[in-house]
Amino acid sequence: MKKKYIFGLIIILIFGVFMAFRINKDWTKYKEEFRQRQEKIVLYFVNHFELENGEEIKEIKVLSFRKHHMTGYWNCSLLINGKYHANVSENDRTREIDGASYDKEIESIKPPKNITKLEIKVEYLED
Structure with missing residues (x-):
């Protein structure tokens, strides 16, 4: 009788370890995709917009990055040079x-531009 319990416990532990690795892998993939989407949006902004007063874009901070499930859009809020919002x-x-x-x-x-690598300071959200 004890052997059945021990065998069952071993199976549960193996399954638990397997699930822990699986969840960690999925979480890592999600975090990587979350970061890549933010990078893409920041790069898009740098390529398509500039400050009207001629000031150079030196830093961008991602303030929020959320998915609106009803519309199917990701909305990203940016703070440019600590004072402008987009x-x-x-x-x-x-x-x-x-x-x-x-x-x-x-202004648009x-x-x-055709910038492929960001040379400015960017602060991304960590999920």
Whole structure:
């Protein structure tokens, strides 16, 4: 009788360890994707917008990054140089950036820049 309990306990422990590794792997993948989405939005902002007064964009802080489940969009709130605000939306299904709203001191530029690596200070959200 004791052997059955010990065998059952061993099976439960093995299953528990397996699930712990599985959950950790999924969590790591989620955190990586969360960070990549933020990086993509910040890079998009740097390439498509500039400050109206000619001031250089030196730092961007991600204030919030949330998924709106009803619309299927990720909404990202940014603080530029510690004083200007912008909001950028990304479609969860297509992964395209579909819209932006921003302070009047920020203006859209055409054609967009072609920056592929961020050379500014960026503070991302940790989930």
